[in-house]
Amino acid sequence: MAPPERRRRSTQRDIARRAGVSQATVSLVISGGAASAQIAEPTRRAVLAAAEELGYAANVAARSLKGGRNRLLGLYTFESVFPTDQRDFYYPFLLGVEEETARQGYDLLLFCSGGSPAGAASTGGATGAAGGPGPERSIYAGGTNRLKIADGCVLLGRNVRREELSALVREDFPFVFVGRREVDDGELSYVAADYVSATAALVAELARLGHRRILYLRAPEDSEPTRDREEGYRRGLADAGIAVDETLVRSLPDPADLTAERLARWIEELGITALLVEPTEDDRLTGALATLAGTARVRFPQDCSLALLGDPPSWTPQSRDWTRFSLPRAQMAGEAVRVLVELLDQETPEPRQLTVPCAFVAGDSVGPVPAAPAAHTGGWGPGT
The missing domain is CATH 3.40.50.2300 (Response regulator)
Incomplete structure (x- = not known):
């Protein structure tokens, strides 16, 4: 016995012929969206009915005719x-x-x-x-x-x-x-x-511990999450009665540039006692922080408190338990x-x-201001 002949799938041209309209009209109706509003309601229903009869994209036609969905x-x-x-x-x-x-x-x-x-x-x-x-x-x-x-x-x-x-x-x-x-x-x-409230809350916690010189290390891109974090940083300072020092708002194009030498200079020349860091989407920044934590030059939180403005990527229980807030x-x-x-x-x-x-994740990288923080001498411009 010969196999049954496979039925040809219906096309928009078939629908146009059945409904007595142009193929362009069929395309507008089937595609849906704002453009289909150009088509008169009787014409739209005729096209959808023809599509359903011919078995063309039956789920879309049924959804539009009956108010249903594809689920x-x-x-x-x-x-x-x-x-x-x-x-x-x-x-x-x-x-x-x-x-x-x-x-x-x-x-x-x-x-x-x-x-x-x-x-x-x-x-x-x-x-x-x-x-x-x-x-x-x-x-x-x-x-x-x-x-x-x-x-x-x-x-x-x-x-x-x-x-x-x-x-x-x-x-x-x-x-x-x-x-x-x-x-x-x-x-x-x-x-x-x-991010706004979470960042402001971290600033409030640092201020409660006595920190007044808090450096915010932001992402270089001006995305909405970064803008929200910066707004939270400024709001937290204002709520704590701390004036914003624009030299303490900085960015690093390459997270690997966050070295012990750079941070030590910020501590010595800018007088910072705490650092807020916006995590990157990869492990470069947390890798740099792990390297920092492994040196004896800067210790967290003994020499400088550090908090992350979000979760580090690929964090495991074996990783350093940085003070941070966690995204739900x-x-x-x-x-x-x-x-x-x-x-x-x-x-x-x-x-x-x-x-x-x-x-809020308490972590282990934030503590009181060091007993003898370095004196602020200035000398670096914003964005260094």
Whole structure:
């Protein structure tokens, strides 16, 4: 017996012929988003009915006709974040998304394909898992929004393409970013760590211990998390009645430049007794700190107190227990899924921004002001 003939898959041209409209009209209706609002309602229903009859993307047609959903949520990452082990910095985010998606009765779709080569049309210099250059990722690879397979999407990553976030806002595509992100031409939904309050609380703790000369070592990039940390630093000083000294706000392009010699000069010439450090996304800074802690020239906290403004990546119980605040990563990711589902349930969703408190970790690198701190003699400009 000859095998049964395989039925040809229906195309948008078939739908156009069945509904008596142009193929361009079919494309607008099927793709959804803000552009489909140009189509008259009777025409839109005729196209969707034809698509359902012909079996073309039946899930999309059924969702649009009946107000249902694919029951699919997406997770899109702007850089490689898939964990190599459970200590990976991003692992709790992925775990939080997965667990809350299942709890909400959805399936999870991970978008992780690469886009253009590193350096091409870059808006943030995406990095690979080891911190080196990696392939640029693009939501609009090929010119279309690939996320529309899902009902909505959680977005994650440091090296974002701002123009793509703006495009998603213009399309009214439902998404929630894990972390505070802003665009110039719209407002988006996000769930972020409360870096402002957490940083201010660390400054307050240092001030309680008698510290008045507190150096803030910020990331060189002017991202929203860095701006929030700096705002918290300035707020904490103001609350403690300490005037801001701009020479104590600095950045290092290469974390490896944080040497014992440099820190000793800050202690001797600037008179600092405490250091607040913004962690990097890789292990270079914590590696430099481990090297510092292994020298006899500067001891923490005997010679200088040190606190991290966030979690060190790939921290293990065998690592130095730095005083810090810890990001509620799994909670942030779970909240992002909940906010996304709430947006999907609303007829006319409004952007939502949610901040989640961080947890103080006492650690062992902060203590009272040394008995005889070095006298401040000045001499270094900001950003050294």
